[in-house]
Amino acid sequence: MKIRNIIFLLMGIACIMLCSCKLSANDCKGNSVDVVADLAYCHNQVKRTLQLIENDSCMLPRSINTMSDKWNMTNAYDWTSGFWPGILWYDYENTGDESVKKEAEHYTNCLADLLNPEHRGDHDLGFQFFCSFVNAYRITGDPYYKKIALAGADKLAAFFNPKVGTILSWPHMEKEKGWPHNTIMDNMMNLDLLFWAARNGNNKDFYRMAESHARVTMQHQFRPDYTNYHVAIYDTVSGNFIKGLTNQGYSDESCWSRGQAWAIYGFTMVYRETGNKEYLRFAEKLADAYLTRLPDDYVPYWDFDAPDIQNQPKDVSAAAVCASALLELSSLEDNKAMSEYYWQAAEHMLNSLASDYYRCGNQKTAFLLHATGNMPAGYEIDASINYADYYYIEALHRYKTLKRINTLSEKQ
Numbered sequence: 001m002k003i004r005n006i007i008f009l010l011m012g013i014a015c016i017m018l019c020s021c022k023l024s025a026n027d028c029k030g031n032s033v034d035v036v037a038d039l040a041y042c043h044n045q046v047k048r049t050l051q052l053i054e055n056d057s058c059m060l061p062r063s064i065n066t067m068s069d070k071w072n073m074t075n076a077y078d079w080t081s082g083f084w085p086g087i088l089w090y091d092y093e094n095t096g097d098e099s100v101k102k103e104a105e106h107y108t109n110c111l112a113d114l115l116n117p118e119h120r121g122d123h124d125l126g127f128q129f130f131c132s133f134v135n136a137y138r139i140t141g142d143p144y145y146k147k148i149a150l151a152g153a154d155k156l157a158a159f160f161n162p163k164v165g166t167i168l169s170w171p172h173m174e175k176e177k178g179w180p181h182n183t184i185m186d187n188m189m190n191l192d193l194l195f196w197a198a199r200n201g202n203n204k205d206f207y208r209m210a211e212s213h214a215r216v217t218m219q220h221q222f223r224p225d226y227t228n229y230h231v232a233i234y235d236t237v238s239g240n241f242i243k244g245l246t247n248q249g250y251s252d253e254s255c256w257s258r259g260q261a262w263a264i265y266g267f268t269m270v271y272r273e274t275g276n277k278e279y280l281r282f283a284e285k286l287a288d289a290y291l292t293r294l295p296d297d298y299v300p301y302w303d304f305d306a307p308d309i310q311n312q313p314k315d316v317s318a319a320a321v322c323a324s325a326l327l328e329l330s331s332l333e334d335n336k337a338m339s340e341y342y343w344q345a346a347e348h349m350l351n352s353l354a355s356d357y358y359r360c361g362n363q364k365t366a367f368l369l370h371a372t373g374n375m376p377a378g379y380e381i382d383a384s385i386n387y388a389d390y391y392y393i394e395a396l397h398r399y400k401t402l403k404r405i406n407t408l409s410e411k412q
């Protein structure tokens with residue numbers, strides 16, 4: 001056995017032991033996730049939400065404040081607009097319920113307006129088109145969805161700056177905050193749309209853009225301990241990196257939890273698409289930086305470095321994004337012990353999220369409580385938010401699918 005493999009094996013065993021200790025230290029249900037029951041819970045909440053909202057309009061449910069049980073609704077232009085149709089597609093995929101499919105079709109079509117040339121948009125076009133139209137195409141095979149998703153990718157690619165080598169995230173911040181070419185960590189998620197479009201359309205340049213974005217981000221947007229800067233600022237003309245700072249974290253030098261979760265998810269996806277092991281090794285480092293900072297229940301506070309941490313709000317959206325990412329990372333690992341380690345960590349997260357403390361249950365019709373959207377700006381704090389729910393149902397879907405694959409390969 002090569003030395004590297006032995007080191008990995010020992011790390012894996014140590015990590016599994018650590019993980020198991022944490023498991024017994026709280027009220028999680030144990031290792032295995034009751035995925036059938038958890039998906040049934042999601043289906044029930046989806047049906048309840050559909051009864052509550054006006055189904056023939058293009059207003060979409062975004063969040064529910066702490067003390068309320070009413071959805072704050074939003075339109076197709078909001079950055080979160082893809083998550084509700086995406087939740088419906090996953091729910092339809094899991095249940096085969098045709099009435100949910102009809103709703104998924106309706107809300108997905110609402111997002112076609114994003115192609116309107118008068119709407120410039122920003123990097124969020126990736127979230128918006130991928131969660132809605134790409135899921136719709138993956139599940140139905142209908143070429144209409146593919147056509148719209150490819151047009152969405154064209155629109156996203158227009159934000160790529162070849163001098164910098166990344167996609168511009170927020171054009172409006174150039175004026176508002178004096179940030180020239182800015183790239184936020186969340187933008188790693190939008191590479192999924194470009195990679196998908198490179199495989200499904202004619203523009204192979206999209207692959208090069210997505211890979212370049214990942215490489216430049218890897219070079220500049222992380223500290224030596226593999227925690228991320230939420231925002232990287234580059235000189236638009238020379239392409240030089242200027243500085244790292246935050247928009248939604250506690251401070252420029254702190255580690256905003258959801259940003260780290262976006263990074264783990266993003267670099268795992270880049271490894272899936274490129275097969276380049278450099279990205280796999282990098283995703284491992286990011287995951288380890290996240291996992292070693294978690295509280296016992298594996299659901300992070302909104303920022304890992306916020307002062308008086310135990311009295312800060314949690315962020316289930318980071319936990320859901322990270323659980324989904326770790327399941328994929330586990331499935332792509334080239335080291336069995338590490339694969340097991342990430343799988344168990346994801347199970348721990350999903351079991352925590354299924355506990356009464358994190359579930360809405362009868363109180364509200366979303367899936368999860370205790371998400372934090374934007375603490376510095378003071379909104380959606382300790383709330384239910386549609387992207388937490390989207391990545392939660394995606395993680396459950398991945399768990400179900402990957403567990404079946406693992407069981408089949410063990411039998412062979």
Ligand code: GLY
Pocket residue numbers: 186248258373
């Ligand atoms: N992409 C915005 C956020 O994560 O809050």
